[in-house]
Amino acid sequence: xxxxxxxxxxxxxxxxxxxxxxxxxxxxxxxxxxxxxxxxxxxxxxxxxxxxxxxxxxxxxxxxxxxxxxxxxxxxxxxxxxxxxxxxxxxxxxxxxxxxxxxxxxxxxxxxxxxxxxxxxxxxxxxxxxxxxxxxxxxxxxxxxxxxxxxxxxxxxxxxxxxxxxxxxxxxxxxxxxxxxxxxxxxxxxxxxxxxxxxxxxxxxxxxxxxxxxxxxxxxxxxxxxxxxxxxxxxxxxxxxxxxxxxxxxxxxxxxxxxxxxxxxxxxxxxxxxxxxxxxxxxxxxxxxxxxxxxxxxxxxxxxxxxxxxxxxxxxxxxxxxxxxxxxxxxxxxxxxxxxxxxxxxxxxxxxxxxxxxxxxxxxxxxxxxxxxxxxxxxxxxxxxxxxxxxxxxxxxxxxxxxxxxxxxxxxxxxxxxxxxxxxxxxxxxxxxxxxxxxxxxxxxxxxxxxxxxxxxxxxxxxxxxxxxxxxxxxxxxxxxxxxxxxxxxxxxxxxxxxxxxxxxxxxxxxxxxxxxxxxxxxxxxxxxxxxxxxxxxx
Numbered sequence: 320x321x322x323x324x325x326x327x328x329x330x331x332x333x334x335x336x337x338x339x340x341x342x343x344x345x346x347x348x349x350x351x352x353x354x355x356x357x358x359x360x361x362x363x364x365x366x367x368x369x370x371x372x373x374x375x376x377x378x379x380x381x382x383x384x385x386x387x388x389x390x391x392x393x394x395x396x397x398x399x400x401x402x403x404x405x406x407x408x409x410x411x412x413x414x415x416x417x418x419x420x421x422x423x424x425x426x427x428x429x430x431x432x433x434x435x436x437x438x439x440x441x442x443x444x445x446x447x448x449x450x451x452x453x454x455x456x457x458x459x460x461x462x463x464x465x466x467x468x469x470x471x472x473x474x475x476x477x478x479x480x481x482x483x484x485x486x487x488x489x490x491x492x493x494x495x496x497x498x499x500x501x502x503x504x505x506x507x508x509x510x511x512x513x514x515x516x517x518x519x520x521x522x523x524x525x526x527x528x529x530x531x532x533x534x535x536x537x538x539x540x541x542x543x544x545x546x547x548x549x550x551x552x553x554x555x556x557x558x559x560x561x562x563x564x565x566x567x568x569x570x571x572x573x574x575x576x577x578x579x580x581x582x583x584x585x586x587x588x589x590x591x592x593x594x595x596x597x598x599x600x601x602x603x604x605x606x607x608x609x610x611x612x613x614x615x616x617x618x619x620x621x622x623x624x625x626x627x628x629x630x631x632x633x634x635x636x637x638x639x640x641x642x643x644x645x646x647x648x649x650x651x652x653x654x655x656x657x658x659x660x661x662x663x664x665x666x667x668x669x670x671x672x673x674x675x676x677x678x679x680x681x682x683x684x685x686x687x688x689x690x691x692x693x694x695x696x697x698x699x700x701x702x703x704x705x706x707x708x709x710x711x712x713x714x715x716x717x718x719x720x721x722x723x724x725x726x727x728x729x730x731x732x733x734x735x736x737x738x739x740x741x742x743x744x745x746x747x748x749x750x751x752x753x754x755x756x757x758x759x760x761x762x763x764x765x766x767x768x769x770x771x772x773x774x775x776x777x778x779x780x781x782x783x784x785x786x787x788x789x790x791x792x793x794x795x796x797x798x799x800x801x802x803x804x805x806x807x808x809x810x811x812x813x814x815x816x817x818x819x820x821x822x823x824x825x826x827x828x829x830x831x832x833x834x835x836x837x838x839x840x841x842x843x844x845x846x847x848x849x850x851x852x853x854x855x856x857x858x
Contacts, residue, residue, distance in 0.1 A: 320344070321842035322706075323835060340705050340835055342842040344850060345821055347700045349672025352601040356675060357697050363599060365592070365679035367692040372857030373452065379694075380453045380666050383418045387664035396662065399564035406458075406553040409446075413458035413664075420446040421659060422669040422698060423462030423562075425469060426499050426544035428476040428487060429514060429530055430551075433703065433823040434671060437847075439548075439557050440840060441669045441699035444847035446556075448855055449666065457666070458558060462659060463548060465500040465541030465563040466649050468628060473499050473540050476827040477817060478517040483809030484817050484825075487513050489540075496627035498617065498649075500541035500563035507536055518833035526833040551832075555840065568646040571658050574690075575614050575648040579640035581688060582612040582633050588687035589653070592680055604677035605653055612636045613654040613684065617647045653677060657685045660693035669698035696854055699847035702822050703831050703839055708814040711807055722816035728808045733797045745790060752782050 322338035347357060360366050370376040393400075393414035402410050413419055422438040424431065439461050446459040467473070474489035487510040494502050511531060518527060533546035541563055548559045560567065578585060589607045596603050611630040616639055619626055628649060631639045639648075650658045656668060656678065670678060678695040685692035712722070716735060721728045734742075756779040763770045817825040832839055 321845050323838050323842055338706055340703060340831065340839065341709075342701055342703050342839065342846050344699065344701050344846050345823070347672050347675075347697050348821075350602070350604070350676055352596075352604065352679065353672045353676040355601070356679060363595070363679075365596070365682060367678075367682055367685075367694045369694060369696060370855075373855055376449065376855045377453050380418055380449055380455050380457070383664050383666050384416065384455050387418065388416070390664075392663060395570050396560065396566055399561050399566040400558050401549070401561075402553065402558045403549075404553050405556040406549075406558040409456070409458040409556045410460075410558045412456035415456070417450075417456030417458065418664045418666045419458045419460045420449065420667050420669065421460045421462055421663065421665045423464055423659075425464040425467035426473045426540050428474060428489065428510070428540075429534065429827050429829050430544070430547050431473075431476060431827070433826055433828045434698075434700070435548075436551075436828050436840065437701055437823055437843065438669055438671065438698050439552050440843045441847050441850065443555060443557050444699065444844055445667060445669065445696075445851040445854070448848065448851050452855070459556065460663065460665075461548060461552060461557055461559045463541070463545050463559055463561055464655070465545060465561055466498045468494070468496055468498055470494045470497070470499070470502060470540075473544075477825050478513065478830060479810070479813040479817060479822070479826050480517050481810045482806065484813040485513060485517065487827075496629060498541070498563055498626075498628060499544075500539055500561070501626060502540050504534060504536055504538055504540055504543060507534055514827075514829060518830040520834075523833050523836040526829060526836070530829055551837070551840070554837075555844075565646055567662075568649070570662055571650070572645050572648060574658050574661050575650060575654075576640045576643070578650070578654055578688060579612060579614050579631060579636040579648075582614070582631075582636035585613060585684055585687040586633060588683045589680060592683035596679065603680060604673060605680055607680075610634070613651045614639075615649040615651060616643055617649065653680055653684050656681050656693040656695075657688060657690055660685075660691050665693060667694050667696045670695040671698055699850040700821070700823060701843055701846050703828065703843070704822070705814060705831075708811055712811045712815060715804070715808060715811065717808070717811060719816065722812050723819040725819065728812060729805055732804055732808050733795075741793060745786065748786060749783075752779070752786070756782070 321342040323340050324338055348354070349357070355362060356366060360369050370379045391414070393410065400410060420442045422442040424435050424438055427435060430436070439459070442459040442461065446457040449455070450457040470493050474491065474493070476487050478485045478487065489504060489510065490506045511534065514530065515527060529547060529550040533543045533550065541561070545559055545561045552559060586607070593603050593607050608630070610632055612633055614631045614636070615628040616631050617626050617628040630651065659665065675695055675697050678693070682692045715732055717728050717731065721731050756775065760772060760775045763775060764772060815822065
């Protein structure tokens with residue numbers, strides 16, 4: 320676990336005081352399928368074979384390096400990278416005689432949840448380790464999926480505040496079928512103001528300035544996301560690829576037409592894999608739609624307002640492969656990793672829990688297309704926690720289990736605030752009821768039984784129900800009185816278990832970076848290093 324100091328909005332957190340924040344590694348989690356594959360990536364042969372130890376990883380890196388020799392993959396993609404500084408240097412060395420480690424994510428408002436940055440840092444840590452180990456240049460690459468069309472997920476983000484969890488939302492209207500690279504952000508001042516407020520005094524004002532420079536009303540969701548990622552990640556040496564850039568579309572076009580020409584064999588392979596997974600007791604991560612290919616085509620909407628993308632039907636696949644204009648085709652979630660691997664000399668893709676599960680289907684797509692199957696590894700997962708929230712949680716007497724429950728923490732704190740006399744009186748009342756009901760049961764269950772035991776049991780249940788109802792009313796009264804304490808509960812839950820989940824899965828990281836600086840990212844890098852060492856060294 321890495322710790323750091325800061326000088327944010329709480330005056331108790333000065334640089335010469337105790338650590339203001341910490342970074343801790345946590346389990347990646349995921350579905351039963353994902354966790355099974357994380358534990359045993361060789362299970363069922365659904366994932367591309369992963370090197371099991373250091374020597375095997377070295378051999379794998381050299382194999383991918385040899386396969387890329389003589390192939391200029393960077394020049395056609397360079398406009399989509401638009402890399403600068405350390406990221407450009409590492410990318411150029413990898414293009415000359417090296418390989419890449421990749422990861423990616425669709426756009427999220429103000430960078431999206433914390434795992435956007437965890438993914439990037441995970442890929443960076445592995446690139447560093449493999450380069451040190453093999454002497455081969457290894458560049459980390461973040462594939463920004465700006466060609467995605469999920470407006471609902473991309474248009475919101477969540478912040479931890481002292482009032483609890485706050486959701487920021489773009490004004491909209493929501494779009495359907497439009498690539499996020501084509502959707503304007505629109506009015507932003509309310510969301511930006513909330514971000515500033517959540518950042519407190521923002522000792523690292525430059526971080527907020529990066530957000531404000533990227534997120535302007537006339538920019539698109541995709542463009543703002545890419546600009547922010549590059550501003551933060553390129554100084555660390557991580558290149559960001561804009562997937563919706565025309566250069567990527569041109570480079571991928573022959574592969575996408577190939578996927579259309581072989582749409583039926585690909586579909587059949589996916590159906591066979593789905594059946595095998597189901598028979599093995601696992602639910603596939605991605606549903607296979609009976610009548611659709613894995614390729615999108617972008618066309619002008621019937622209304623004439625903008626361009627929308629739609630999956631190409633299997634029945635039209637061959638025709639679209641012949642007739643589609645260059646740059647109008649795109650890959651769905653199961654085809655994209657195969658396209659990425661064909662365009663880049665990737666030794667490993669750092670996958671989140673859902674991605675790791677659907678790579679069990681991706682390998683079937685690659686085999687049907689007779690293309691290299693991408694190699695997925697589970698990414699590093701970690702949380703950035705303010706130590707003041709640890710202290711407040713302890714003061715309130717809260718556990719992780721209580722914080723994960725939507726109501727248990729409040730009930731716990733409210734009950735703790737009941738007077739000793741009230742608690743003792745309730746306990747005595749329960750004991751008295753139990754004692755007298757037992758006596759009543761004994762008195763009525765002799766040889767001349769007056770009443771069925773079930774009648775006495777019913778009376779006992781009714782009495783206990785009345786006592787519980789009275790206790791709930793007392794707790795509700797305490798809640799009304801203890802407003803400050805319950806607001807503290809909301810703040811702790813928002814910071815430590817937002818919506819019952821890991822902060823990495825829910826919270827935007829920008830307020831933390833604004834308060835404490837990019838040293839947080841360096842601490843994440845140190846934590847991720849231990850994770851990738853376990854992956855590469857087989858421990």
